[in-house]
Amino acid sequence: MKIIEASTPDELQRYYDLRWKILRAPWKQPRGSEQDELEQSSHHLMVVDSRQTVIGVGRLHFNNIREAQIRYMAVAITQQRKGIGTLLLNTLEQRAIELGAARIVLDARENALRFYRKQGYEMQGPGHTLFNSIAHVKMIKDFI
Numbered sequence: 001m002k003i004i005e006a007s008t009p010d011e012l013q014r015y016y017d018l019r020w021k022i023l024r025a026p027w028k029q030p031r032g033s034e035q036d037e038l039e040q041s042s043h044h045l046m047v048v049d050s051r052q053t054v055i056g057v058g059r060l061h062f063n064n065i066r067e068a069q070i071r072y073m074a075v076a077i078t079q080q081r082k083g084i085g086t087l088l089l090n091t092l093e094q095r096a097i098e099l100g101a102a103r104i105v106l107d108a109r110e111n112a113l114r115f116y117r118k119q120g121y122e123m124q125g126p127g128h129t130l131f132n133s134i135a136h137v138k139m140i141k142d143f144i
Contacts, residue, residue, distance in 0.1 A: 001047055001048065001049050001050070001055065001084070001087075002047070002048060003045055003046070003047050003048075003087065003088065003091050004045070004046060004048060005043060005044060005045055005046075006044040006045070006046050006057075007044075011046070012044065014046070014054045015044055015046045015054060015057050016034055016035065017054070018046070018054045018055075018056075018057050018074060018076060019034040019057050019072050019074055020033070020034040021074075021076075022074035022075070022076070022077070023072060023074050027131045027134070029131070034072065038061050039059075041061060041062075042059045042060060042061040043059065043060040043061070043092075043095055044057070044059055045057070045058050045059075045060070045088060045091055045092055045095070046058075047075075047084050047087065047088055054076075055075065055076045055079040055084060056073075056074065056075040056076065056079065056084040056085065056087075056088045057072065057073070057074050057088075058070060058071075058072060058073040058074075058088045058089065058092050059071045059072045059073075060092045060095055060096055062099070062101070063105070065100065066100065066101060066102040066103065067101065067102070067103050067104075067105060068096035068099070068101035068103070068104045068105075069104065069105050069106060070089070070092050070093075070096075070104055070105075070106045071106065071107075073085065073088065073089065073106075073112075075088070085115060086115075086119065089119055090119075092104075093141070093143075097143055101143065102142065102143055102144045103140060103141065103142045103143060103144075104121075104140070104141050104143075105124075105138065105139065105140050106121070106138075106139050106140075107127040107128065107136040107137070107138055107139070108121070108127075108136060108137050108139050109134055109135070109136055110134075110135050110136070110137060113137060113139075116139050119141070120141050121139040121140065121141045122139060122140055122141070123137050123138070123139055124137075124138040124139060124140050125137070125138050126138070
């Protein structure tokens with residue numbers, strides 16, 4: 001398995017397909033709902049297996065010159081609990097640091113809090129509720 005930055009139309013299509021399948025389809029959200037206005041200014045990393053199947057995705061963008069944000073982390077259901085999320089998160093963090101981030105923020109779904117806390121993120125308070133049913137918690141990790 002390896003991590004690549006999705007950049008070609010085919011790579012981006014496969015990247016968005018997994019993002020939609022894991023983060024939107026279970027709540028009957030339409031295709032396209034897995035994207036927002038920051039896609040063009042973001043870094044899109046994906047984990048692919050030996051057959052080039054996308055098994056994990058995550059996005060990094062900057063809120064300001066020193067604060068990066070990770071969004072849309074997803075790992076294929078059959079690949080969860082195999083270290084793919086950790087590998088992807090560590091790579092996104094490293095990219096943020098290389099680009100000058102002093103901190104990373106994210107909004108974690110409640111079922112992912114343990115994962116992010118294990119990776120050094122601290123809870124900052126309640127976040128938004130997605131689709132009137134998925135509560136999020138604001139989390140932060142400082143590098144300085």
